[in-house]
Amino acid sequence: QVQLVESGGGLVQAGASLRLSCATSGLTFSRSSMGWFRQAPGKERELVAAINWSDGTTDYADSVKGRFTISRDNAKNAVFLQMNRLKPEDTAVYYCAASFSSWFPPRRLDVNFWGQGTQVTVSS
Numbered sequence: 001q002v003q004l005v006e007s008g009g010g011l012v013q014a015g016a017s018l019r020l021s022c023a024t025s026g027l028t029f030s031r032s033s034m035g036w037f038r039q040a041p042g043k044e045r046e047l048v049a050a051i052n053w054s055d056g057t058t059d060y061a062d063s064v065k066g067r068f069t070i071s072r073d074n075a076k077n078a079v080f081l082q083m084n085r086l087k088p089e090d091t092a093v094y095y096c097a098a099s100f101s102s103w104f105p106p107r108r109l110d111v112n113f114w115g116q117g118t119q120v121t122v123s124s
Helices: none
Strands: 002-007 010-013 016-025 031-040 048-049 058-060 069-071 076-083 091-101 111-114 117-124
Touching: 002 091, 016 031, 016 091, 016 117, 031 069, 031 076, 048 069, 048 076, 058 069
Parallel strands: 010 117
Antiparallel strands: 002 016, 016 076, 031 048, 031 091, 048 058, 069 076, 091 111, 091 117
16 A cells, blocks of 8 residues: 655744655655645645656756755655745645656656645745
8 A cells, every 4th residue: 555644844934944754655666756746725736846766857846946955765765845945825735746657747647646735834
């Protein structure tokens, strides 16, 4: 049984930092591209950052470039999202995602497994 469990969300003020973690089990982590998506109220779920399984290539949404960093630890089957200089518009539920697709960065339709999500709220 595949599980993706996010942690690290919370309520912070603008300018603060948070680090999200996603612990995985039951999947061939080293062969999975991993991504973080987010969904704000009334908006579609969007890709924030992704990291390729084969060479560690990363991709970021323009809105987070230079502020967020995705990383993975294949030995621990975990993926992380370091979020710095947070803004109120970063407020959303953040979802960890695993994709076996060769398409990179993964689109929503490429995602094979989702986590349950963790809330990030940034106050102004």
